[in-house]
Amino acid sequence: MRLELLRPTRPWAAVAGAGLFLATAALVASGALQGVDAYAVAHWMPWLRPRDHSPLTIGSLVSPEPRGPFGSRLLLFWVYPAAVIPSAAIVAAASVRLRRRGDGRAALVWCLLWAAANAIELAGKALVTRPALFATVEGARVHVTGFDQALPSGHTLRALVVAGAVAAAWRRGWLAWIWAATIPFALLAIGWHTPTDIAAALFAGLALYGWAPPLSRSRG
Numbered sequence: 001m002r003l004e005l006l007r008p009t010r011p012w013a014a015v016a017g018a019g020l021f022l023a024t025a026a027l028v029a030s031g032a033l034q035g036v037d038a039y040a041v042a043h044w045m046p047w048l049r050p051r052d053h054s055p056l057t058i059g060s061l062v063s064p065e066p067r068g069p070f071g072s073r074l075l076l077f078w079v080y081p082a083a084v085i086p087s088a089a090i091v092a093a094a095s096v097r098l099r100r101r102g103d104g105r106a107a108l109v110w111c112l113l114w115a116a117a118n119a120i121e122l123a124g125k126a127l128v129t130r131p132a133l134f135a136t137v138e139g140a141r142v143h144v145t146g147f148d149q150a151l152p153s154g155h156t157l158r159a160l161v162v163a164g165a166v167a168a169a170w171r172r173g174w175l176a177w178i179w180a181a182t183i184p185f186a187l188l189a190i191g192w193h194t195p196t197d198i199a200a201a202l203f204a205g206l207a208l209y210g211w212a213p214p215l216s217r218s219r220g
Contacts (some may be wrong), residue, residue: 014210048191121154156201
C-alpha cells in the first residue's frame with residue numbers, strides 16, 4: 001500500500017495542478033497579477049474589514065466568531081466547515097465510514113490529502129509575499145496587511161478535500177460539492193482572500209485530485 005500511495009491515480013492532474021499553482025505563486029510574488037487583486041479589493045469585497053485581519057486564535061479555530069453586518073455573519077457560518085478543526089472532524093468521520101465499509105486505503109488517502117492541503121497552505125503563506133494591496137476606508141487608503149501573505153486560500157483547499165471525502169463516503173455526499181463551489185465567492189465577499197489566492201488554491205486542489213482515490217460504486 002505504501003508504494004501505491006506514492007503513485008498519483010491521475011498523473012495529468014497532479015502535474016498540471018502543481019505547475020499552475022507554482023506559476024500563479026510566482027506571478028503574484030512578482031506583482032504581475034496585482035491589478036486583478038486590486039480591482040477585487042475595490043469592487044468585489046463589500047464586507048472587507050482592512051483593520052480586522054487579526055491572527056488566528058484558538059477560539060476562532062474552535063468556533064466561528066461572527067461580527068459585522070448580518071450578511072457577513074451568515075457567510076462566516078457558511079465557510080466555517082472549511083476551517084481547520086471542523087474540516088478535520090468531517091474528513092475523519094468520512095474516513096471512519098470508508099474504513100467500516102472495507103475501503104481502508106481510501107480512508108487513509110483522504111486523511112493524507114487533508115494534511116497535504118494544510119501543508120500547502122502553510123508553505124505558500126510562508127514563502128509568497130505579494131505587493132501591498134490597499135482599500136479605501138472613510139476616504140483614506142489603508143494597507144490590507146492580511147493579504148500580504150495569504151496565498152493560497154486554505155479554506156478553499158480544505159473545502160475541496162471535505163467535499164471529496166464526503167462524496168466518497170455517502171451516496172448523497174455529492175451535494176457537498178455544491179457547498180464547496182460557493183466557498184470562493186463567500187471568501188471574496190467577506191474579504192478574506194483575493195482572486196489569486198483562490199485560483200492558487202484551486203490549482204493546488206487539482207494537484208491533490210491527482211492522488212484522490214477513485215470513487216467507489218458501493219457508497220451507502
